[in-house]
Amino acid sequence: MESLFGDLFDDLESKSARFADVILPVPIPKMFTYKIPKSLEGEVGIGFRVMVQFGSKKVLTGIIGKVHQKPPKEYEAKPILDVLDSYAMVNPLQIKFWSWMAEYYCCHIGEVMNAALPAGLKLSSESKIQLNPTFDTETSPYPLDEREEVILQALASKSELSYDECEQLLGIKSIHGIIKSLVIKEAIIVFEQVKDKYTPKVESRIRFSQPFVEDRKSLETLFDELSAKPKQEEILLKYLQEVPIYQRPELNVKGLDKRIFADAGLSMSSLKTLIKNGVLEEYKLIISRFEEIQGNDEEVTLSEEQNRAIEEIKSSFQEKQVNLLHGITGSGKTEIYIKLIEEAIASGSQVLLLLPEIALTTQIVSRLQKVFGSKMGIYHSKFSDNERVEVWNGVISGKFSFVVGVRSSIFLPFDSLGLIIVDEEHESSYKQFEPSPRFHARDAAIMLSWLHQAKTLLGSATPSFESYFNARIKKYGYVQLLNRYGDASLPEFLISDILVDKKKQLLKLDFTRLMREKIQEALNNQEQVLIFQNRRGYAPYISCEDCGWIPECEHCDVSLTYHQYSEEMRCHYCGFKEKIPKVCPACGSGKLSAVGLGTERIEESLSLLFPEARIARMDLDTTRSKYGYQRILEDFGAGNVDVLVGTQMITKGLDFDRVTVVGILDADRILYFPDFRAGERAFQQITQVAGRAGRREKRGVVIIQSRKPDHFLFDQVIKGDYKGFYLQDMAERQKFFYPPFVKLIKVSCRHKDYKLAEKAARHLHNLLLEVQVKKIMLGPEKGLIGKIKNQYIFETLVKLDKSGNAQAIFKHELRRILESMYANKEFRSVRIIIDVDPY
């Protein structure tokens, strides 16, 4: 009843709507009101893409966020120029979600839209020129110069030219002046062309022309005629073999993929002749970029514990919107997900499963694909734009009722989500840092599921302390899985003291004796080894042994990482590269040596220590290509590699039975990271890496090299005492006011002028101090990295009281303050960046 009236009302509203507030991809924090012209009445509504004029000449495409009949007071609304869609690309729920995100993360809704839409749905507008039809060279009062003539001649043969093409034509850089002059002389017209970037994938298909299908006699006559032309005959026979149109004439409609003839080695020119003579015809078929996969609904058998967990989750969902599933590595969370997803789909809901980027290319996806087949969509950052648009459309059309994807898949056009699962909920890659919106996909997913009145399941072996905190205060439900699936035992932990070995001269190429022995043992037994070092490159930096000089990035305040393989030094913040100097530029000494450990160097050390072992490396540098990651994993899985060295990539989704030894070379680096989450992260990372050891028959060994083997964290990791560590860390956080006890907002100022950046940050800090809410402020301080890409950074950290409406008030005031900063001439050019829930 209610929904009926709701629909009716909406309908009435849209029929009489005369104005539309359009979300545009511009960094201005509001929507823009345009008039809906009579001709488009009833053709547009929320979520339609429209073309509008913005400014004097620019044509932009935006999305309608609201329709209404309130004429703007201060200005005359311009009309919408055109609608691009016959149905809404974005639904009203998404607009609500975008608005919430813009509000919560203090950014503009246009920025959210930018992040949400796959590039293929954003339209690019490009200025082009065409001949002015009323122009005549003979009668024109204006003389044309040589270059202008060139352009006009080109336009005679080609109806339009882009600016780029004009530049190429004349071979000069600034074409603007010439074009302007031609416009003044009324010789050409400049227009904006909007082009849809999405191009459907097409296949050329061949089929018989209709007469031959309807009339069997004509086909026979044809064969008689062609007996003298064996090549053409061959083609027709091939076709009939694949498409038996005698028995099933209807098959001719779909025809046959053209490539089949080429693959069979048949003459393409004969095929052309047949088409030319009207025997065969060629047509284009729009096909999906995704292969059809039949799900086999394989029966998943669950352990008693898994069944119990499912029941607990379901009953907990009765009263709680969010549930935390805390299951140690290898406890079989995937099966539980499958069961819950199946049930949600069966009840007619959509389901979203979020995975961290690097886990998506692995076994879990192929596993799910086997169960769900092609009703499952995959949304991955390595997919092309076109592939993403197809997933987007597939969600709208209902083809995909279930999507597995990375953080940006929360933006897909779901309209009836029933369940969102966030796997590896603690993963920091769920947080987007650059560019804005700086959102956390887990937190946004909880909001999204709330908008859909759906449920959220957070899964992790090592939950984020926030989520665990929320579970403990009963805001979230909490379900635990305690046993490893198939009763695989937890690995044995060994802590190896780097300093002791160093003193005894037992440290060889950064490997302690214990580490070397265990690796050798595994190699002797034909078992596999994982070595974890969360630092790519050869070494963090090189240094001059004589004067201590360290090469630094020209644009950022960091040392350059030494990459031996490519023989260069690279900045991991801006991508700056430099050749390695032969001698120290500071003192001329030739003694430059690598300091510290990176994956490349470890790979090299391993091949020196274990010359017989097959070694591979997995980090950002070896997995750049679309399938790089998969290839390395497959190699490892097939047993072609004995030792795999890698960054945190190896902690995800690797599920190989033959790994018995896991080595962590420099645990201290994880432990002493300068941020309040260091302990939590260290616990998570070590536990996750350790979870890769010994999954089935044999108990694995985890060797941790450290200079501080007595650190209390090791003890708790070894015992698997998550709660103990949590409680200890929480006490610290409460004492020093860190989340989850406060809300953090980081406000930074960036500018190429050091002094100005600092001054702006001071000023901003003072303005923020005046906001009347309970809070603590730190800073302004030079950022941890003081300069990135030639921009100096100063930061203020605000710790807000979580109770009451301190957050809302502060964000509101923040907006006002930002405007005042922007209105201030002095600080206009300073970039101010707001990061809500940083880290």
Added chain:
DNA sequence: AGCACGCCGACT
């Protein structure tokens, strides 16, 4: 963000 308008240096 673009892009226009507007006021000061080095070029045919």
Added chain:
DNA sequence: GTCGGCGTGCTC
């Protein structure tokens, strides 16, 4: 004299 530099102001 002009072409072109980038400061600053606005976009429904």
